[in-house]
Amino acid sequence: MKSAISIAALCAALMLGASMPIVAYAADKPTLAFVVNGASDFWKAAEAGVKKAQAELPDYNLELKYPEQSSVAIQQRLMDDLVTAGVKGIMVSAVDPKTSTDGLNKIASETALFTTDSDAPQTNRIAYIGSSNVDAGKQAAEIAKKAMPEGGKCLGFVGLLGADNARERIQGMKDGLAGTKIELVDVRGDDIDQTRAKKNVEDALVASPDVTCMVGFYSYNTPRIYEALRDAGKLGQITVVGFDDDPITLGGVKEGTVAATVVQQPFEWAYQGMKMMAAYLKGDKSSIPENKLLIIDTVIVGKDDVDAYAANLKKMAGN
Incomplete structure (x- = not known):
């Protein structure tokens, strides 16, 4: 019993x-x-x-x-x-x-x-x-500026709007875009619900047809952006700025449908x-450190960097 x-x-x-x-x-x-x-x-x-x-x-x-x-x-x-x-x-x-x-x-x-x-x-x-999430946001701005020299409207997607990493990346990107013709007009959260993350993109395609750029601030956001654009037949029509190194993100960078991605370590x-x-x-x-911050640099991975970066990832994982 x-x-x-x-x-x-x-x-x-x-x-x-x-x-x-x-x-x-x-x-x-x-x-x-x-x-x-x-x-x-x-x-x-x-x-x-x-x-x-x-x-x-x-x-x-x-x-x-x-x-x-x-x-x-x-x-x-x-x-x-x-x-x-x-x-x-x-x-x-x-x-x-x-x-x-x-x-x-x-x-x-x-x-x-x-x-x-x-x-x-x-x-x-x-x-x-x-x-440094602020610096990472500024790197995302550099990607957007290079990909959109004529300017445009960006819409961001993130998991936790209240988390420091999200707020700092968003602020860093806004700071990096200051004085340009590119604007980050809004950021939509999904509470790390990947179904909701993709739906946020799908809804934005209908509600905001003037958006010319989408930013995935968390690792899974860029893949969901990629999938939503693919399903809508709009891959390559909207500039995509990525974060992190999901295989879908790296694949998009290599094929040119994702402008580049900011990767962490x-x-x-x-x-x-x-x-x-x-x-x-x-x-x-x-x-x-005296300031209690040990900062591990983020880097931008573009089309020409993907193969070397992916090989290094496999090496670190012991594959």
Whole structure:
């Protein structure tokens, strides 16, 4: 009877979508966790970075964790569970730093907290390891200016409008377009719902026929833009500015239907971040910059760069 009750409880928890309790970690082998903001192929490179760091940190247990949904509450619950289980350090891409200051500070009071991808500088995090999202936005503006010398109207698409990485990329692009004939007229969010992401593009094609440029600010947004334009027979008619290195995005860049893409280095975020956390826990703070920002440069990948870039990605992944 006892086992039957346990199985029933397990099934009920799964049906409710609840996180199962995380088994307590062994005290003799500290665990460090990399917590992302939602399910996306973008994080596969970070998984490879964690794997490489693990090979160099045999005295630690390194994990990459996905929340069940891209939500502040669910991400917070995941981190709370990790802390309860005894994790010694967390690196997190905060879903919405502006609304989760208290929650992140709670985690920072209980374990070593670092941020990545989307920073939370108003919290007590130890350091941020990731891109300068403002600079990445400015690079997106450079792509648009090169592709649209006569000007035009751009419409942006992004997952989390409230996340720092989104706000900073948008602002960076607007700053980069200042004084030109190109305008970023609006940005539409989808809460990391890829079906909704594609529908946002489809709706825009109907509601905003004067738009001549579309910008995918998150890794999956450019592929959804590509698919919507392809389905509407408008590939090549609208300038597409991409972010990150989804295979569909890189394929579009190579065939010329995506002007170029701004790529980040999540592999390096995870690899360098895990090593930084491990050193910090041992009392070595020398790798933490004075301004608490370790910026990993973003780069523009254009048509002539795709093959070399893709080959390097495979090498990093160990393929």
